């Protein structure tokens with residue numbers, strides 16, 4: 001019989017039909033504390049795709065930890081799984097510890113913009129290097145993030161690479177996941193001098209990847225976790241890793257793919273939201289007003305396009321300074337072909 005060998009990544013070695021827990025590696029702090037990047041593996045008895053589940057690349061985006069726990073420990077039976085699941089529930093443990101978006105000390109880098117990483121780089125770049133070793137062993141990736149005040153249970157982002165088969169596979173994953181789909185054209189991997197982000201880099205390396213912006217920031221809800229588990233299982237069903245048919249997501253799902261527009265504050269003050277996440281809007285509709293602390297309206301923020309309010313993603317505080325991110329608008333892409 002064509003026996004499946006044990007899979008070894010980091011310090012985790014897993015036989016076929018088993019689960020394994022450990023870490024990809026560690027970075028060391030000044031007092032010698034070793035900060036480990038956790039790794040969970042489920043190895044099926046039959047050969048098949050290798051799916052990587054990632055969560056908490058950004059510290060406050062914690063819902064994916066619960067989604068991964070349920071997938072790995074409750075939903076998937078290793079004896080029945082086809083292929084394998086690699087899961088990194090907390091990709092940036094330093095940011096997680098501090099509930100901060102970026103690594104909160106040393107280099108202050110955004111892990112998502114530190115790939116493919118370097119084993120000789122600064123601390124975040126070293127973590128990226130370890131995570132990239134798991135990325136490069138994967139056939140498909142679901143990268144779970146979080147955003148406050150999103151439409152429905154969130155939305156899925158696909159960053160097109162221009163490689164048709166990779167793009168088509170990623171769109172198929174997003175359709176199976178079942179939330180609203182945001183298409184981002186990132187055919188060039190360099191982006192205004194910044195590194196491209198894990199998702200675009202994976203796509204350019206031929207690995208279909210979806211980014212899920214679940215609704216939640218520093219908090220999570222059971223209904224959002226239910227949606228995340230349903231989405232991951234739906235993708236696994238379409239990849240042939242588990243049996244069953246795709247289940248429809250609950251809550252608002254936009255009927256067509258969206259192209260997004262980010263709206264920012266130019267004035268400082270208190271943000272008044274004039275629409276709701278998921279609400280349909282016309283071009284020119286007022287999406288938010290900013291009132292200064294004396295009560296004068298200092299800015300009216302209007303949508304440049306017709307479509308939907310995808311999110312009001314102010315991250316920490318509904319008081320905004322100039323340049324802060326106020327709203328994400330989704331313009332419907334008509335006649336989308338892929």
Ligand SMILES: [Zn+2]
Nearest residue numbers: 058061145146
């Ligand atoms: Zn994120």
